[in-house]
Amino acid sequence: MYWNKSYECMPREKLQELQLERLKRMVSRIYHDVPFYRNKFQECGIMPEDIQSLADLQKLPFTTKVDLRDNYPYGLFTVPLEQIVRIHASSGTTGKPTVVGYTRNDIATWSELMARSLMAAGARPHSVIQNAYGYGLFTGGLGVHYGAERLGASIIPISGGNTAKQIMIMKDFGSTVLTCTPSYAIYLAEVLKEQGIDPEALKLEVGIFGAEPWSENIRKEIEKKLKIKAYDIYGLSEIMGPGVAIECECQNGLHMWEDHFIPEIIDPVTLEVLPHGEQGELVITTITKEGIPILRYRTRDITKIIDEPCACGRTHLRISRLQGRTDDMLIIRGVNVFPTQIESVLLEVSEVEPHYQLVVRRDGSLDTLEVKVELSETLFSDKISNLEKLERRIKERINSVTGINAKISLVEPKSLPRSEGKSQRVVDLRKI
Amino acid sequence: MIRQVSIFMENHEGRLNNLLKILAENDINIRSLNIAETMDYGIVRLILQETDKGLGVLKKHNIMSSLTPVLAAEISDQPGGLSILVDALTREKINIVYAYSFLPKKTDNAIIIMRVDDEVLDKAVETLKAVPGINLLDRETLLLK
Numbered sequence: 001m002y003w004n005k006s007y008e009c010m011p012r013e014k015l016q017e018l019q020l021e022r023l024k025r026m027v028s029r030i031y032h033d034v035p036f037y038r039n040k041f042q043e044c045g046i047m048p049e050d051i052q053s054l055a056d057l058q059k060l061p062f063t064t065k066v067d068l069r070d071n072y073p074y075g076l077f078t079v080p081l082e083q084i085v086r087i088h089a090s091s092g093t094t095g096k097p098t099v100v101g102y103t104r105n106d107i108a109t110w111s112e113l114m115a116r117s118l119m120a121a122g123a124r125p126h127s128v129i130q131n132a133y134g135y136g137l138f139t140g141g142l143g144v145h146y147g148a149e150r151l152g153a154s155i156i157p158i159s160g161g162n163t164a165k166q167i168m169i170m171k172d173f174g175s176t177v178l179t180c181t182p183s184y185a186i187y188l189a190e191v192l193k194e195q196g197i198d199p200e201a202l203k204l205e206v207g208i209f210g211a212e213p214w215s216e217n218i219r220k221e222i223e224k225k226l227k228i229k230a231y232d233i234y235g236l237s238e239i240m241g242p243g244v245a246i247e248c249e250c251q252n253g254l255h256m257w258e259d260h261f262i263p264e265i266i267d268p269v270t271l272e273v274l275p276h277g278e279q280g281e282l283v284i285t286t287i288t289k290e291g292i293p294i295l296r297y298r299t300r301d302i303t304k305i306i307d308e309p310c311a312c313g314r315t316h317l318r319i320s321r322l323q324g325r326t327d328d329m330l331i332i333r334g335v336n337v338f339p340t341q342i343e344s345v346l347l348e349v350s351e352v353e354p355h356y357q358l359v360v361r362r363d364g365s366l367d368t369l370e371v372k373v374e375l376s377e378t379l380f381s382d383k384i385s386n387l388e389k390l391e392r393r394i395k396e397r398i399n400s401v402t403g404i405n406a407k408i409s410l411v412e413p414k415s416l417p418r419s420e421g422k423s424q425r426v427v428d429l430r431k432i
Numbered sequence: 433m434i435r436q437v438s439i440f441m442e443n444h445e446g447r448l449n450n451l452l453k454i455l456a457e458n459d460i461n462i463r464s465l466n467i468a469e470t471m472d473y474g475i476v477r478l479i480l481q482e483t484d485k486g487l488g489v490l491k492k493h494n495i496m497s498s499l500t501p502v503l504a505a506e507i508s509d510q511p512g513g514l515s516i517l518v519d520a521l522t523r524e525k526i527n528i529v530y531a532y533s534f535l536p537k538k539t540d541n542a543i544i545i546m547r548v549d550d551e552v553l554d555k556a557v558e559t560l561k562a563v564p565g566i567n568l569l570d571r572e573t574l575l576l577k
Binding site for chain 1: 436438440441442468470472473475477494496498500529530547
């Protein structure tokens with residue numbers, strides 16, 4: 001089921017023509033209307049006319065969160081404020097927030113893409129959507145809200161928190177779709193269990209979760225505990241908000257709405273564009289945004305592009321489930337390593353997520369990686385040979401995933417430091 | 433079947449001492465102890481006089497332990513005594529994973545604790561019961577020895 005079949009299933013060649021036309025128009029507009037971009041273009045010695053193919057996108061400069069901060073609050077807006085109908089801001093953990101503005105058309109596009117996303121993830125015009133994303137400056141709440149109204153579903157704008165009320169409404173109003181963060185979904189499931197409420201007795205069928213990274217394991221847990229299908233949704237306020245990319249019924253990667261966004265994957269160190277299928281930092285260019293168009297935005301999210309056709313029939317490229325943030329990346333002997341890669345190996349080997357810690361050292365001129373794994377009851381064996389087998393399996397899998405020969409150390413349960421329940425995952429002892 | 437308490441422990445000074453102190457302070461007697469070690473860690477295997485109490489104390493002190501079923505056999509304490517036992521198991525192609533001695537207070541015989549793989553455990557019990565001169569001990573009898 002599609003919301004807008006002609007766009008969602010557009011033949012790729014046609015889709016790329018559309019992208020190029022829209023890209024050219026946007027590049028010309030920001031060059032003329034935004035001094036920030038004009039300066040950047042001039043620094044790179046590029047004119048809007050130099051963009052003649054989608055591949056030419058690579059010639060254009062990147063935009064980062066720092067650029068948005070430096071131009072706080074409205075410096076990157078391309079239209080006068082009277083044309084802006086909504087302003088959102090993302091919470092800045094350091095200093096000022098990043099501010100984005102939407103024109104009436106931007107809100108319409110967002111609603112359209114969110115309606116497509118809801119539909120792809122199994123919501124329907126007759127659905128009752130309990131929207132437990134926060135309403136406010138954060139884009140989650142209102143993003144889902146407008147999309148649900150566009151879809152014609154019944155939206156319950158309950159916002160986040162107040163779990164007792166969430167559960168009462170879920171029961172009494174017969175919510176069929178839940179939208180919130182995956183961690184809140186798990187929390188809700190636990191409270192339901194405590195209260196002795198059988199999820200089968202609820203009408204909930206679908207959950208659409210995002211705004212934080214989550215693993216395949218968490219998906220399975222949520223699906224089992226809430227007796228629903230759980231879908232991953234991706235978005236960020238700098239680009240639009242939720243609905244930039246969405247999982248379809250195949251649950252194998254998130255389609256990015258390419259008639260509005262162009263995704264690229266780069267090596268976060270060399271900034272080189274990587275071929276499809278290779279993991280790196282996701283970069284997104286908006287090609288229809290009016291309020292604050294963004295050129296090659298470095299999201300810091302780690303993923304890869306999947307370009308094989310999807311069984312659902314949508315032609316838009318998929319990005320794989322997010323693998324983490326570039327901020328967490330380690331470079332060991334010139335190889336990029338993400339803690340999430342190690343995590344997925346440990347999950348695979350042990351079925352439950354063990355606590356672990358990565359210790360990077362420099363012996364002479366050689367970097368070494370030690371992976372400390374806390375032994376759990378399921379991993380423990382009183383036979384040394386079994387423990388040695390376990391170490392060997394982890395070592396081999398880490399080697400095949402990262403190419404690094406790590407030392408595996410099994411350590412006593414609860415011996416690794418934790419901050420707020422999570423281990424301190426990385427200790428870098430290299431003195432450079 | 434004998435219940436052996438197995439504990440994973442990192443291989444550095446003070447770790448074993450910590451465990452022994454906890455057991456001592458709670459008045460739990462260790463009847464037998466065996467340590468298998470690697471470079472980085474070891475497994476401490478204990479037969480406790482009061483297993484359930486011991487498990488409770490360890491749990492309270494956040495020490496992860498697990499129960500492993502092992503066999504205890506009383507054999508004569510003279511040359512060739514153990515050989516009779518191992519012979520019988522070898523004939524049945526049963527491999528011993530590890531074995532260690534238990535020091536009895538009230539008999540002149542020797543007692544050996546051993547672990548075989550779970551899937552041949554029943555077979556090992558049957559085999560040893562059939563051998564004259566080997567007395568397979570159950571939990572209560574062992575701890576009275």
